[in-house]
Amino acid sequence: MKLSKLHGLTAALAVSSLMLTAACGNTGAQPANAGAATGKDQPAAAPAAPADKKQPVKVIWWHSMGGELGKAVDKLVADFNASHSDVQVEAVFQGTYDESLNKMKASMDSKSGPSMIQVYEIGSRFMIDSKAITPVQKFIDQDKYDVSQLEENILGYYTFDGKLYSMPFNTSNPILYYNKDMFKAAGLDPEKPPQTYEDMKKAAAALSKDKPGAGASLAIYGWFMEQFFANQGAEYLDNGNGRTSPATKSLLNTDAGVKTLTWWKDLVDSKAAMNLGRKTDDTKKAFLAGQIAMTLDSTASLRGIVDGANGKFQVGNGFLPKPEGAKDGGVVVGGASNWILSNKPEAEQKGAWEFMKFLAKPETQAYWHINTGYFPITKAAYDQQSVKDNMAKYPQFKTAVDQLHATKLNKATQGAVMGVFPEARQIVEGAVEEALNGKKQPQQALDDAAKAVTDKINSYNKTVAK
Template identity: 30%
Template sequence: MKKNKVTLLLVLTMIISLLAGCAGANNGSNTNSGTNSGSANTPEADEQPAKGGKTTVQFWHSLGGKNGEYMDALIKTFNETHSDIEVVGTFQGNYDETVTKLQQAVAANTAPDVSMLERAYVQMFADSEVLEDLTPFLESSSLSADDFTAGLMGHSTFNDKLVSLPLNRSTPILHVNKSMLDEKGLAVPTTWEEMNQVANALVIQENGEFKRYGFTMPYDTWYPIAMISQAGGKFFNDDNTSIGFADNGVGEKVFNQLKKLQSTGALYYPPAQDSGNITNQMFVEGKVAMMYQSTGSIGGLTEAVDFDYVTAFLPKDEVFANPTGGANVAMMSGSKNKEAAWEFIRWMETDPQGGLQFILKSGYLPFTNKMVESAEIKALWEKEPNRKVAYDQLQYAVDTNKAVAWPEVMHEFFSAIEAIMYDSKDVKSTLDTFKKEADRILAQ
């Protein structure tokens, strides 16, 4: 059974490699890749020492740019405060590229000790039994799952094992150029109907060309999934045997809403390539008034804009709802350095000099209860209330794409999004085709 599950990882490598770079989704030291053969609470007999008697822990991540610099600083602090452990952090590309490389490394017995995993991929690795159960490690450190932010734990436990913990986590949120709205006496929209009115009111068109758009969003599955939930739908049905939004009119409602806004210039839908950077730059330059984008962008936007910038909950239809995103951290079960790997994870997750500093700099969501209650976070939220809005929105967090087949289904969903948003194909027939393909995948 385990061999078959590892084979599944290899099969999905091809699929995910096709997806690498599509979405801004939007991120060899060991020689043994089996399940843990030693006690979680005792050092491994074959723990690998580095030069100078230190144990080397290989850590793969998907953070580039400023966030990569923040992660490098975190690792540097850890190494400076741990005389017996040396963490080597390696940027492996975006989330999809990291997953592809990790699958290949598992098959080749060269997986790292610790890896960042985009939260929707955790289940795939968990079902392949290549992630360590962290429960004994938590218990040995007097910690439990209850110590972590509840809205971010939906992709942590599979098959009765706690296999990952939140790290650089985010949600989509509404970013608003409030100065632009104030000029027209407009309030920040809280519903789809209000979004229609406000976005259209902010459009500037001259000589048949749009000079300013109402709002934008990157090319990604994240934002349509959020809207599906807001309209009272589910991406998968309750038992993950079918798509849950294609037959009840929810999917048509979502994409008809987007196409209607796109047709008037109220929505600018960007090219697929580099869409996140394109939308961010348009927002900074005042070419668009509002933007659906990750909470992880708050820090960078705050530094870049020269207008009154605020954040708000994603507008609701039937209900407020938003998916979570970003990545978790996991220990590979084949690690020969489990105690040292856990010390790095524990420190990164709970030490005030660890993840807290990363969160303060980056704009990602605080992922432990103590972090939320810390004086540093409270001071940050008082200074930058936009970040507290992001945390408050977690009360409406939903996990809508949890299925081991998600990578394959995601590929088909991207195809449907492209057909509708770029090629203006019929919404209903496109979603019908998507559902047939997705149901076929789920039946395998």
């Protein structure tokens, strides 16, 4: 591992704090018997000096799943430890994705860091460039592990140059949520959510007729802009979204971006929608309070939103809208994957891989999906009876799954990659804010943002040039 290169990357990447769906606290405890190794009965006679027992390999897993998500993580770890005497996992909550990644960087000299770490999808380029990881492809090849059992559209994001660098874990994408009761009251068909920008504008106008702005609210979240590009089959960065070769230029100010921001601004200016700022929690609260009829949010929020509206109104959902006549596209997976650190002994890395395989098992993914709302990464998880029962109870999940499966995998939907993605999201959010607040026209706001992102990319690229 080249520590000097990691330090250069760290200086180049001032990671910004991003809003996360998961809460940041976790107090789940491991069961007392988690990790207890089984042994053979000893003879009753006075024993001779005991033979040395091989100690299990200890794997430290840093993760960012707090609150209820953290409790689900603790259950998975306990189940693994109870079924494996040779490998024992210790899960350590490290705060947000940004906080965890910064702690990993700080630990590299001392080797006090984790065996494996959960990193959000937009940290992928940095993790590869850091030279601090062992691609999971190494263990896939050694085990002849069948990756065809995993979802292709999820694998697509984490595959670079035909190699899988990390193992997908928690995966989501954005969907449209709408209030069926408000649709009925406005004379709209509650079973037909808007599918295009144009449809959404008409529906929002009808919903706002007696209450300006009640039609919709979209949080100013950079992830949504990335998704709007992919849904039009448009690439966000040059060089095949940074996948055929490292990106050198932002394409934020191209037609897909201008069309999207112009539509978004028109929704707000016409009072068909209201601007509630950057926090998705604020739009979620407004939606659950019946103040707005439509919003965008992660599929990982689906169960919480449906439960939160229970007894108040019926929640509908639909695919992410796109402009009429847009090219084939779809959504980019969000969430995070697990990475193996290369500065750990081979046995520890193999132990981490064993845990990753356990996390990908159909029954494990079924539990994770039901208790968190994240997609199963394993196709056979949908055959589990528990998942079938959950889908019957929460039919809204079908929309989310159908949207994932309807996505056509190409460079646009595979997702953009750049080493400065956290900073880029903040720049994009600033541009959207400027346009919605009337400080700049959409084209100018995106021109300025594209230049700022491009400058960041080029500065980063200099630190990783060979």
